[in-house]
Amino acid sequence: MAFLDERRAALGERIWSGVLGLGRGIGTVFTVLGYVALTPILTFYLLRDWKRLTEGAADLLPSSRRDRVVSFTVECDRMISRYLRGQVTVAILMGLITALGLWIARFPYAGTLGLIVAVFSVVPYLGLVLSLIPAIFIALVSGSVIISLLKVAVVYGLTQVLETSVISPRIVGESVGLHPVLVLLALSLGGYFFGFVGLLIAVPAAAIGKLLVERGLRRYKSSNVYRGEEAVET
Secondary structure, eight states, X not given: OHHHHHTHHHHHHHXXXXXXXXXXXXXXXXXXXXXXXXXXXXXXXXXXXXXXHHHHHHHTSOHHHHHHHHHHHHHHHHHHHHHHHHHHHHHHHHHHHHHHHHHHTTOTTHHHHHHHHHHXXXXXXXXXXXXXXXXXXXXXXXXXXXXXXXXXHHHHHHHHHHIIIIIHHHHHHHHHTOOHHXXXXXXXXXXXXXXXXXXXXXXXXXXXXXXXXXXXHHHHHTSHHHHTOOOOOO
């Protein structure tokens, strides 16, 4: 009793923090379940009413600028669609290359690890991080830990180099009309300034920026300033 009395305040704080942590954990679980349940329903209704929603939004625009804004949004939609298709292609290629490399290295569960890479590589760099966890675990429980870890390091290192320097810039860059160097620069800047979210939006943002620059240049070249003509004052 004397021991408990001396440490009553500390025990109370620990119990309270444990209760708060449990409450936050339960709240997180219900939040995730809510997303899982609501996302398909919201997606269904948005897809069903998408045309009516976009037409209603277009009607709110000024008539003098409506065609210009609508054409720009349609072009952005097509470019982002091409980007997503290109990213899915990159993810499938990365999964196949990883599975083949692990199979050649005689690493266990090569196909399963390649599937994990393919699923999560839709988001840049996420497939590498998430698939490394089970790969390292399998290497640690295998017979020769050092050799298995070396196989994982070699295969995943080579596939990552291929993705960042060859596969992703070529496929994703060509799908959105960006130079491979611009794709690498966009990913680097997005990841540096905005972290994980920056990696998600870097290439689409660069593609939209490219559209804005192209439209700005076309408007500038059609202006009187570019042609060297003086505006007639009225």
